[in-house]
Amino acid sequence: MKKHYIIILLLCGFNSLNALAQKDLSYFLPDSLEYDSSIPTPESVIGHQVGEWHVTHDKLVYYMEALADASDRITIIETGKTYEDRPQLLLTITHPDNHADIDKIKEEHKQLTDPGLSSNLDITKMPSVIMMGFSIHGNEPSGSNASMLTAYYLAAAKGQDIEDKLKNVVVLLDPAFNPDGLNRFATWANMHKSEHLVTDPNDREFNEVWPGGRTNHYWFDMNRDWLPTQLVESRNRIAQFHAWKPNILTDHHEMGTNSTFFFQPGIPERTHPITPQKNQDLTGQIGQYHAEFLDRIGSLYYSKESFDDFYYGKGSTFPDVQGAIGILFEQASSRGHAQESVNGILKFPFTIKNQFTASLSTLQAGYEMRAELLGFQRDFYKNSVEMASEANEQAWVVSDHDASKLFRFAEMLDRHEIEIHKLARNTNGYDAANSYIIPTKQYQSRLIKAIFDVRTSFKDSLFYDVSAFNMGMAFNLDYKSLDKRTFNSSLLGEKFDPANRPEGNIKGGKSEYAYILEWQDFYAPKALYKIQKAGLRTKVNTKEIILKDGATLATGSILIPVKQQDQSPIQIYQTLEEAIKNSGVNIYSLESGNTNGINLGSPSFESINQPKIAMLVGDGISPYDAGEIWFLMDQHYEMPITKIDVNDFRRADLSRYNVLIMPNGWGYGSIGSQKNKLQEWTQAGGTIIAYKSAAKWLSDQKMTKVKFVESKPDTTGYEAYEDLGNNRGAQVIGGAIFEVELDLSYPLTYGLEKERMPIFRNSTLFMEKSKNQYANPLRYTQSPLLNGYISEENVEKLKGTSAVTVSRVGRGKVISFTDNTNFRAFWYGTNRLLMNAVFYGQTISGRAGE
Secondary structure, three states, rough: OOHHHHHHHHHHHHHHHHHHHHOEEEEHOOOOOOOOOOOHHHHHHHHHOOOOOOHHHHHHHHHHHHHHHHOOOOEEEEEOOOOOOEEEEEEEEEOOOHHEEEEEEEEHHHHOOOOOHHHOHHHHHHHHEEEEEEOOOOOHHHHHHHHHHHHHHHHHEOOHHHHHHHEEEEEEEEOOOHHHHHHHHHOOOOOOOOOOOOOOOOHHOOOOOOOOOOOOOOOOHHHHHOOOOOOEEEEEEEHHHHHHOEEEEEEEEEEOOOEEEOOOOOOHHEEEEOHHHHHHHHHHHHHHHHHHHHHOOOOOOOOOOOEEEOOOOOOOOOOHHHOOOOEEEEEEOOOEEEEEEEEEEEEHHHHHHHHHHHHHHHHHHHHHHHHHHHHHHHHHHHHHHHHHHHOOOOOOEEEEOOOHHHHHHHHHHHHHHOOEEOOOOOEOOOOOEEEEEEEEOOOOOOHHHHHHHOOOOOOOOOOOOOOOOOHHHOOOOOOEEOOOOOOOOEEEEEEEOOOOOOOOEOOOOOOOOOOOOOOOOHHHHHHHHHHHHHHOOOOEOOEEEEOOOOOOEOOOEEEOOOOOOOHHHHOOOOOOHHHHOOOOOOOEEEEEOOEEOOOOOOOEEEEOOOOOOOEEEEEEOOOOHHHHHHHHHHOOOOOOOEEEEEHHHOOOOOOOOOOEEEEEEHHHHHHHHHHHHHHHHHHHOOOOEEEOHHHHHHHOOOOOOOOOOOOOOOOOOOOOOOHHHHHHHHOOOOEEEEEEEEEEOOOOHHHOOEEEEEEEEEOOOOOOOOOOOOOOOEEEEEEEEEEEOOHHHHHHHOOOOEEEEEEEEOOEEEEEEEOOOHHHOOOHHHHHHHHHHHHHHHOOOOOHHH
């Protein structure tokens, strides 16, 4: 009997745990209010209680649409579609009286950014605007699940208190910043849920397979894209942000299971200097509301001890340079339905309740601090324009011969409502035909300052994210500020129009002899791939070509002969026209091979094969780095890339490919037994492009002779235990910009014009220069730091090391990179290095290999 009694108790315990994970609305909602019974509850639409299952994105959409249909407090729009074709939604929630005048409210609120208009506004009669955004990381789902409660509460709560709040606040609610990632994770968590919840952290439910649900379709961390706006989801979202210019933006996240709940402000010393102190004061003031509301439900929390407000590409920091208050919430994550933690069993409904409670506290702050928030926003833009008028920098000129890259830069600024013009005339050595000018006296002057910001000294040596994000450097542009003496409004030409994309052309029309494609435009690789895909034979010139009219075509230009093809001259011409459409790529039509310098039949032209590319992905490979490469190939260059899981490498037929990309990662040990297969493929003529730890792994496997700088043991003596984290963290290169020198005659640098360029680095992997002086086409300078933080010890290690080393393996090559050339899709300046490796790695002389 006793044994049976124990079993019954255990079963009751499991059943009670299961019951605890299923909560009705009374668990979440304030019990002092009545709710409108005509407003559908989440359960009535999605078929389960909030927190009982992880809501899938389709159900989330159904519920928000049902709320909008039922409530006169809500309107809903689709702001766009994700890469997986899921809708992005924005709910506008406010009092029906405000909805009747919503366009005027929106217009007047936007006028706070204009000092010429804002002084005439009566802010005592204006509502504040709060944008609530949930779960930009898909596997941090408590936010999106809480969004249903927040929307229900705002639609259904009754009483004078909620009426007053909705009359004085407009809530813009985005239920899922990352629909694709959220749905991926919900599927994972739900498919592994047991009827009787398993809380053991070792259970598969809490341990997603690669790449996980954090990221979007292309495996990007979308919470780093608010400023670059390279992803379609970010562009859709940022358009709504700028249309409204909210006073508060909340960004709901999750952190480790053993944590509690964090709300900003973060560590004070890690705030970007461009952010005004008043912003941090208001953030702290709002934090008092969070503390009060979390106290009511007995939740543990903390503030000011973690995270930072430095990189303006994050959702909680981007508003700080927009006259708004960005607030990061970090909730301990159950990573499933219920999981053991140091604080007891952490249940999914509890994580949702905390996020919902933080939404209520934000609403309360936005209501009670309405006038102060509106006044701060008005003063922010007034002060910004005044500071811009007094500043030494009155404008920035940016220039590049790469028309498409320059356009992409201008397009990014335009998405942030930054005024940008064509340069009206040549000035300060800048050619008007290839230049834009950005006046700083405009409402986004602080954001402009941030975009061109350069600093190498900091109050704190630790960063939650990158310490440098200068976009002029990232795009590898020539740029310069103009002071009051050199700037004149007459330099401002026509305004930038994103509809006027660069258009290359075939100079000289149809040819019966040959064409030459310039390689300097960002989209030249796309054009070349289309030409090769059409079956045309192509060659690359390894020496300059001087045409009869004196024009010089640099090394790396592509020769397309006419008579040596299997197509007619008119078919070739049509193929070339299609290949350069929507790009700045120019093609020259030639009627004779008798050019100055080398002739078109010269052995200095080398045949190039169409790339057939595979990339290793899977466990142990950085999904970010792999996703950036996939995105670049798929979205920019329209080139197929086969993604081979490292666990399937044994079965893969490598003969289908001539280029293999190995992104940064530590998971290549799983293909160690297949080293001979990899080596034989390379020896037969394949090109391996290996990034960071992948390059180190190939070196460790003796496939290359590349050597890395060994770390020396710590000999600093004794240190205080409390300084352990800071001292170790100070040796991390979280993300800074450095200078490399280039060999411009090398195939990997074709299309580049300057002997030095900025490169992004976020690792402490240092590659020694090869003894073969021809194998180091990119080398760090002796004073490498351009922007951001690096310790003095690491600067010494970095000086003069190699950024790229080329190794010969039989007839093939291994091209080793120490740095990510594709970082977060906005490092346009170094994308060229990867594409040159893809197309021209096959042409590098074996004698130039390490």
